[in-house]
Amino acid sequence: MSIIGEIIISVLLVGAGFFGLVGSFGLLKLDQPMTRLHAPTKATTLGVGGVLIASMLFFLFFAEGITFHELMITLFLFVTAPVVAHFIAKAHLHRNWKPEDLPSPEGSTRWSTYCEPDQPGSGKPDSTEP
Amino acid sequence: MLRKFLPHPWLTLVVTIVWVMLVNVITLNAIVFGLILGIIIPIVTSAYWPERPTLRNPMMIIEYLLVVLLDIVRANIQVALIILGKRNEDMKPGWVTVPLDLRSPEAITVLAGTITMTPGTVSSDLSEDGHSLLVHCLDTDDPDAVVAQIKDRYERRLKEIFE
Numbered sequence: 001m002s003i004i005g006e007i008i009i010s011v012l013l014v015g016a017g018f019f020g021l022v023g024s025f026g027l028l029k030l031d032q033p034m035t036r037l038h039a040p041t042k043a044t045t046l047g048v049g050g051v052l053i054a055s056m057l058f059f060l061f062f063a064e065g066i067t068f069h070e071l072m073i074t075l076f077l078f079v080t081a082p083v084v085a086h087f088i089a090k091a092h093l094h095r096n097w098k099p100e101d102l103p104s105p106e107g108s109t110r111w112s113t114y115c116e117p118d119q120p121g122s123g124k125p126d127s128t129e130p
Numbered sequence: 131m132l133r134k135f136l137p138h139p140w141l142t143l144v145v146t147i148v149w150v151m152l153v154n155v156i157t158l159n160a161i162v163f164g165l166i167l168g169i170i171i172p173i174v175t176s177a178y179w180p181e182r183p184t185l186r187n188p189m190m191i192i193e194y195l196l197v198v199l200l201d202i203v204r205a206n207i208q209v210a211l212i213i214l215g216k217r218n219e220d221m222k223p224g225w226v227t228v229p230l231d232l233r234s235p236e237a238i239t240v241l242a243g244t245i246t247m248t249p250g251t252v253s254s255d256l257s258e259d260g261h262s263l264l265v266h267c268l269d270t271d272d273p274d275a276v277v278a279q280i281k282d283r284y285e286r287r288l289k290e291i292f293e
Contacts, residue, residue, distance in 0.1 A: 019206060026213040034252070035223045038209065038268045042249040046206040068151035075148070082246035082253070089254035089266065102264065105257035106229040112258050 005061035009054045016050025023047055033092050041085050048077060135169070137176035140185060142168040183236040183292065190291045197283060201248050209249040212269050225254075226273040228263040228280055237292040238263070244284050251276065 019042070026039030052070040059067045090113050093102075099114045136142055142165075149164030150156060212221070228245075232238050238260065242253040245265055255264040270276055 019210060022210045022213055026209075029213060029218070031218045032223065034254075034266050035221065035268055037252055037266070038249065039213070041246055041252060042206060042209050045202045045247055045249065049202075068154055072148065072151050078243070078247060082243035085246050085252055086242065086254065089252060093255060103225050103227045105227055105259075105262035105264070107257075107259065107261060109258040109261070111255045111264055113255050115258050 002061065005057065009057050009061075012050045012054035012057070016047050016054065019050065020047030033096070034089070037085060037088060037092075041081055049074065136172065138172040138179065138182060140183075141172045144168075145171055183234060185291065186293065187290050190287060194284075194287045194291065197287065198244055198248065201283065205249040209268060212250075216269065221269045222271065224267050224270055224273060226265050226267060226270075226276055228265055228277050230261050230263055230285070231281075232285060232289060232293065233260075234292050235260075237288045240292075241280075241284055241288055245280060251280070 023039045023042050026042070027036055030036045030039060052074055056067065056070045059065065093111070093113050099110060102111065105111060145168035146161065146164035149167055150160045153160040153164075230238060230241075232241060238256070242256070242263060245251050245253040245263070250268045250270075252266045253263055254266050256262075257264075265276070265280070267273065267276055
């Protein structure tokens with residue numbers, strides 16, 4: 001039993017390490033700020049996810065029993081990572097891109113990054129419609 | 131009265147569960163203290179979150195999580211192959227506009243987060259009226275297929291959950 005557990009945990013750790021390494025390598029190799037943004041959001045999903053599953057299995061097989069902390073780490077990562085990526089992308093769009101270079105949104109509006117801050121309803125999705 | 135006492139019943143439940151998991155032991159102590167936090171925090175923060183989101187189909191969340199997890203694993207391998215196997219000159223990064231059928235802010239937030247966490251796409255901006263999402267693709271030959279996949283796999287299910 002314990003040898004099977006050790007093998008599963010080792011495979012998960014090595015796999016997670018590989019994806020973490022590829023994510024970091026992508027950060028170096030990719031050459032545009034927007035493509036570079038893809039690398040770190042990827043390493044957090046499968047790289048960190050594999051380590052966390054391995055950690056849960058380890059405590060389940062060889063230590064005091066089931067732990068929930070890994071689930072919490074996953075939850076907090078999945079809540080924070082997309083928000084940070086979104087704000088980095090917005091800051092980059094704001095400083096380095098012109099609205100003409102981007103595809104236009106549906107209808108006759110603009111992307112909220114390029115709106116004046118004082119305009120009513122700027123950047124706020126309307127929740128009144130059904 | 132109940133609405134004033136429990137402005138967000140789902141948030142109360144989530145805060146309680148998160149507290150018990152952080153303490154890491156399931157005891158009456160932890161559950162009671164978690165419940166106290168779960169009641170106080172939604173009341174204190176209700177001024178910043180006035181509308182109560184509707185959950186029409188909570189069981190669908192499980193299916194949604196499974197679909198997203200499967201896509202994360204599959205797309206991670208794709209992106210790893212792109213990073214390792216393709217030269218930068220051969221890549222075709224690009225922007226796509228995803229028109230949204232979702233209207234509830236909570237659903238749009240979850241969709242934008244999902245798009246970022248599934249490799250190959252990063253959601254970058256929301257239009258002024260909140261009806262379209264700007265998404266950056268790492269490498270795509272067919273932007274329409276990306277939009278169709280996002281709408282079919284994620285948005286359709288989120289619409290069933292939230293609206």
